[in-house]
Amino acid sequence: MRKLSAIMLGWSALTALSSVIGSWALYNLQSIPDWNYSVVTFWLGITNVVTGILTAFLVMAYREGWRSAVLLLVLCTFIAGGMELLGTATGVPFGAYSYTDLMGPKFLGHVPYLIPPSWMMMLYPSMVLTEALRVNRWLRPVVAGFILTIWDFAMDPAMTAGFPYWQWHTEGGFYGMPYVNWLGWWLTGTIVAGCYWMLDRGWKGHWDNIAIALYLVQGAFMALLAWIYMRPLATLLWAVSVSVLLLLVWRRQRSVSTAEVRQWQPSSL
Numbered sequence: 001m002r003k004l005s006a007i008m009l010g011w012s013a014l015t016a017l018s019s020v021i022g023s024w025a026l027y028n029l030q031s032i033p034d035w036n037y038s039v040v041t042f043w044l045g046i047t048n049v050v051t052g053i054l055t056a057f058l059v060m061a062y063r064e065g066w067r068s069a070v071l072l073l074v075l076c077t078f079i080a081g082g083m084e085l086l087g088t089a090t091g092v093p094f095g096a097y098s099y100t101d102l103m104g105p106k107f108l109g110h111v112p113y114l115i116p117p118s119w120m121m122m123l124y125p126s127m128v129l130t131e132a133l134r135v136n137r138w139l140r141p142v143v144a145g146f147i148l149t150i151w152d153f154a155m156d157p158a159m160t161a162g163f164p165y166w167q168w169h170t171e172g173g174f175y176g177m178p179y180v181n182w183l184g185w186w187l188t189g190t191i192v193a194g195c196y197w198m199l200d201r202g203w204k205g206h207w208d209n210i211a212i213a214l215y216l217v218q219g220a221f222m223a224l225l226a227w228i229y230m231r232p233l234a235t236l237l238w239a240v241s242v243s244v245l246l247l248l249v250w251r252r253q254r255s256v257s258t259a260e261v262r263q264w265q266p267s268s269l
Contacts, residue, residue: 005058005210009217012051016221019044023162023228041163042102049103049114052121052218059211060124068200073120075192075199081107081116083188094184095177096169103165119192122151125215127193131205132249134256140197145189147245151219152185154238158225175231216242 022040025032053073061069087094088110103112126147127140135143157175159165172178197203219238226234 001058002062002210005055005062008051008055008058009210009214012048012055012214013217015044015048015051016217019048020221020224020228023225026162027228038102038163042104045102045165046104046114048221049118049121052214053114053117055210055214056121056124059208059214060120063206063208063211064200064204065202068202071200072124072192072196073117075195076119076123077116079192079195080119080188081111083184083191084111084115087184091170092184093187094181095172097166097181098169099166100164102163119188122215122218123148123189123192125211126189127196128205128207128211129215129245129249130193132207133252137197141190141194142186144193145186145191148189149182149185150238150241150245151215151222152182153241154219154222154226154234156181157231157234158222158229161229161231162225175234 019041022037022044026037057069057073060072083093085108086092088098091097099106099110099112099115103114106112123144127144129147130140130144133143156177160167160176168176168178170178172181219242223235223238226232226238
């Protein structure tokens with residue numbers, strides 16, 4: 001199962017790389033193949049999301065068990081999906097926006113069917129990173145929600161440029177995006193993670209390199225697209241935030257390892 005998740009991760013990374021190269025070519029080369037790039041973008045986007053969801057789901061099933069993986073997927077689908085539906089219908093809590101047709105058919109004409117389960121793709125790695133920080137159990141959902149939101153620092157500017165997957169219907173201060181959108185992300189991630197940890201007391205939270213690689217691959221994908229679309233502040237904000245996050249994780253794990261070594265050292269006579 002873990003091997004299959006690694007294959008899905010590789011497929012997702014290859015799709016991301018193809019998208020980055022293709023976007024760069026469209027913006028920088030004078031001669032390119034005469035293709036329907038809206039269709040190409042559509043299928044690259046669908047493939048990236050599906051392989052990303054499968055990567056997270058399979059890794060979590062391997063580490064936490066099938067029941068836990070299904071639980072998180074269901075919570076993402078219904079809670080995050082409900083928030084997305086509320087957001088596209090009323091503007092709360094993300095701001096006024098609507099999806100284009102690049103993510104396929106939409107539920108009730110508002111939210112593409114793939115969007116709600118796609119929240120698991122980055123929330124599960126965010127929860128694993130939260131566990132690595134060893135924060136207080138009551139703070140875990142808040143921290144996981146923020147780590148998830150870091151992805152949107154680059155993702156939203158990237159996905160609303162070039163071939164936009166959604167569009168804003170309000171004035172926003174960050175490349176057209178209202179800052180309240182990040183609060184909406186943080187709130188949604190916090191609620192889903194909190195509900196999961198409340199319902200599943202058997203959570204182990206083991207570190208897994210595939211889960212962390214998924215978080216970094218998807219984040220770097222968005223950051224590179226934002227750079228290509230001349231939105232460098234988004235790229236920089238993501239890169240700095242992720243660097244600080246990984247540094248904190250490394251320091252926390254190092255301090256825990258040192259404490260464990262000292263605990264098990266034999267007392268001197």
